[in-house]
Amino acid sequence: MKKYLLLVVIFLTGSFWSCQKPGKTSATENSNASATENSKKLSDDELLTLVQRNTFQYFWDGAEPTSGLARERIHLDGDYPQNDQNVITTGASGFGVMAILVGIERKFITRQEGFQRFQKIVSYLEKADRFHGAWPHWIQGETGKVKPFSRKDDGGDLVESAFLVQGLLCVRQYFANGNPEEKALAARINKLWEEVEWDWYRNGTNALFWHWSPKYNWEMNFAVRGFNECQIMYVLAAASPTHTIPAEVYDQGWARNGDIKANAEQYGFKIPVDHQGAKGSVGPLFWAHYSYLGLDPRGLKDRYADYGENNRNQTLIHRAYCIDNPKNYKGYGEKAWGLTSSYSPKGYDGHSPNNDLGVITPTAALSSYPYTPKESMQVMRYLYEELGDKVWGKYGFYDAYSETENWFPQRYLGIDQGPIVVMIENQRSGLLWNLFMSCPEVQNGLKKLGFQSPAIK
Numbered sequence: 001m002k003k004y005l006l007l008v009v010i011f012l013t014g015s016f017w018s019c020q021k022p023g024k025t026s027a028t029e030n031s032n033a034s035a036t037e038n039s040k041k042l043s044d045d046e047l048l049t050l051v052q053r054n055t056f057q058y059f060w061d062g063a064e065p066t067s068g069l070a071r072e073r074i075h076l077d078g079d080y081p082q083n084d085q086n087v088i089t090t091g092a093s094g095f096g097v098m099a100i101l102v103g104i105e106r107k108f109i110t111r112q113e114g115f116q117r118f119q120k121i122v123s124y125l126e127k128a129d130r131f132h133g134a135w136p137h138w139i140q141g142e143t144g145k146v147k148p149f150s151r152k153d154d155g156g157d158l159v160e161s162a163f164l165v166q167g168l169l170c171v172r173q174y175f176a177n178g179n180p181e182e183k184a185l186a187a188r189i190n191k192l193w194e195e196v197e198w199d200w201y202r203n204g205t206n207a208l209f210w211h212w213s214p215k216y217n218w219e220m221n222f223a224v225r226g227f228n229e230c231q232i233m234y235v236l237a238a239a240s241p242t243h244t245i246p247a248e249v250y251d252q253g254w255a256r257n258g259d260i261k262a263n264a265e266q267y268g269f270k271i272p273v274d275h276q277g278a279k280g281s282v283g284p285l286f287w288a289h290y291s292y293l294g295l296d297p298r299g300l301k302d303r304y305a306d307y308g309e310n311n312r313n314q315t316l317i318h319r320a321y322c323i324d325n326p327k328n329y330k331g332y333g334e335k336a337w338g339l340t341s342s343y344s345p346k347g348y349d350g351h352s353p354n355n356d357l358g359v360i361t362p363t364a365a366l367s368s369y370p371y372t373p374k375e376s377m378q379v380m381r382y383l384y385e386e387l388g389d390k391v392w393g394k395y396g397f398y399d400a401y402s403e404t405e406n407w408f409p410q411r412y413l414g415i416d417q418g419p420i421v422v423m424i425e426n427q428r429s430g431l432l433w434n435l436f437m438s439c440p441e442v443q444n445g446l447k448k449l450g451f452q453s454p455a456i457k
Contacts (some may be wrong), residue, residue: 012169041385049106051366051380052424055396056103058417059096060117064088066125067378068117068412070096072138076393077410086141089299090328091290096168096431097121101174102425109435115182119173122188125164131156131212133196136162152220155213158201159224162233163285165193166294169442170435171372191218198237199245207253208233208245217345224257226254227273229308232291239445240432250449265351267311267320272305277354282314282351283346284340285364288371289419294436297370297435301452310372318364319375321353329358331403335382338364340415345407362397367419370427396420 042050062261064071070092072084075364094288097118104114128144129136132157136146148154172189203209203218211220224230234254237245251257264271264280275283288311297308316340322337339351342361351359365372383391391397399416401408425431436442439456446456 003430010378011349025098032298034415040324047377047380047384048424048428051101051384051396052106053108054392054394055245055417056099056106056108058412058414059099059421060103060109062412063096065221066141067139067140067144069124069168070143070418071141072414074395074411074412074414076412084147085146088138088139088141089414090135090139090157091163092414092418093121095161095293095422097164097167097171099418099421101170101435102421102431105431107426115175115185118175118185120298122185125192126188130195131214134158134161134212136160142199145358148406152213152216153211153312154215155211157196157211158208159210159230159233160303161196162230162236163454164289165196165236166232166291166436169439170294170432173435175223181389190277194240194242196236196240197243199243201237202245202249205253206249208237208249208453213415223253225256226260227287227305227310228276229290230254230392232295235291235295235445235449237437237445238448241441244445247449258304266317267324269316270309271311271313272319275314278352281354282309282352284350285315285318285338285368286340286416286419288314289363289367293419293422294369294432295442296426296430296453296455298433298435299452302450310451311368313373315365315371315375317367320351320374321356322360327355327356327358329402329404331360334404335378335386336360336367337375337379338362339361340416342363342413343409343411344400345402345405357402359400359402359407361400361416362391363399363416363420366397367423369424373427378398 011417058074061072062071062074063069064086065226067088069088072087072089100114100117104111124144128139134154135156137149137160138147140147146154155370168189172186176186201209201212207223209218210222210224214220224233237248260273262271262274266281271282274283292311292365297311300307318339321336322332322336325332338360339353339356340361340363341350344357344359349357351357351361362383365376369376381396391401393410395412395417398409399411399413422432426433443456444454
């Protein structure tokens with residue numbers, strides 16, 4: 001879903017700095033067992049692996065069959081009012097390829113199985129519709145043709161493409177030093193990356209624009225400015241070896257000539273950047289996830305903010321807000337917190353402290369595991385051990401629920417499932433952070449934009 005666009009319409013303690021080594025998976029062999037059937041209390045390590053394994057299956061068994069990419073949504077009730085069960089979502093496909101790498105490392109699948117799936121994915125992406133190198137938000141799975149997200153949003157989507165490229169670069173790095181077939185796959189991914197015309201999407205300005213359409217040109221007129229989920233787009237544009245942007249596009253576009261800086265505080269936690277549409281507050285929690293699935297936020301700083309601090313504090317504000325629970329919703333508290341864009345009883349909505357509808361979305365707290373491992377684990381245990389089958393199913397935790405409304409739909413969204421697998425792994429082993437930050441182009445792009453990070457060599 002195009003979460004940021006929706007938000008514009010709407011209003012619009014653990015150690016973050018350490019990584020734990022992967023744990024044993026022997027207790028999670030029956031990954032399809034329901035929560036309430038599990039008589040043995042799982043260790044933290046076992047529960048983390050179980051959650052990763054089931055959620056990974058969204059992108060493995062649940063993938064769109066022609067492409068191997070991520071479906072926009074999977075409804076276990078079989079109800080698809082828009083007949084979109086085979087629609088691919090570009091951004092979640094980027095998260096999905098990262099999840100497949102986790103699957104290989106966690107031995108949910110073999111390296112060869114993962115490699116074969118990646119060959120299928122890359123072959124599909126090479127032929128699918130692109131617009132100045134950028135893929136559309138939605139792709140019709142059977143044909144590779146654009147499915148319009150809205151009437152004028154029928155061309156390239158640079159933000160969703162950035163999420164996809166972030167994932168593809170991790171795959172490239174994973175296979176770059178492998179056997180000859182694996183090196184050939186890495187080279188094909190590199191070609192796709194170099195064909196994205198980031199500079200075209202400047203539209204002649206010092207900002208990056210979200211959309212371009214061959215029919216409507218720039219009529220969507222959406223210059224992307226921070227802070228939201230889109231920082232990775234500017235980093236990749238600066239990093240591009242073929243279609244790069246100068247640093248002033250980041251400073252004037254994303255950072256709004258310094259106006260991105262904020263000096264706000266909630267519940268005792270500082271907010272260093274201006275969360276768009278949420279003056280003095282914070283946005284939905286996916287803003288702390290999407291750009292940082294590969295971009296390592298630990299010690300990541302520029303002249304405007306420390307992004308590790310920003311993301312951790314955003315998470316803690318969400319938790320404190322849900323504990324405070326000013327609207328007195330049922331089930332909120334230390335064991336159930338985290339608001340982000342997701343399904344709701346009245347349709348898709350952009351949940352945040354400024355737009356709280358009594359809906360908890362599991363990805364919010366679980367994908368924040370690197371920022372708040374102890375607190376996120378508390379939520380994971382509540383969901384799995386206490387709510388059980390109400391919220392747990394074939395592909396992990398369902399997208400969202402409301403105890404207040406007694407609303408527990410058995411539905412998934414790819415854009416919410418992917419970060420769970422990836423961010424849990426980043427805290428456990430640093431896998432995706434290490435792969436993405438090892439890209440020499442990324443290193444150069446971060447240096448160009450004036451970033452500091454322990455990962456910059």
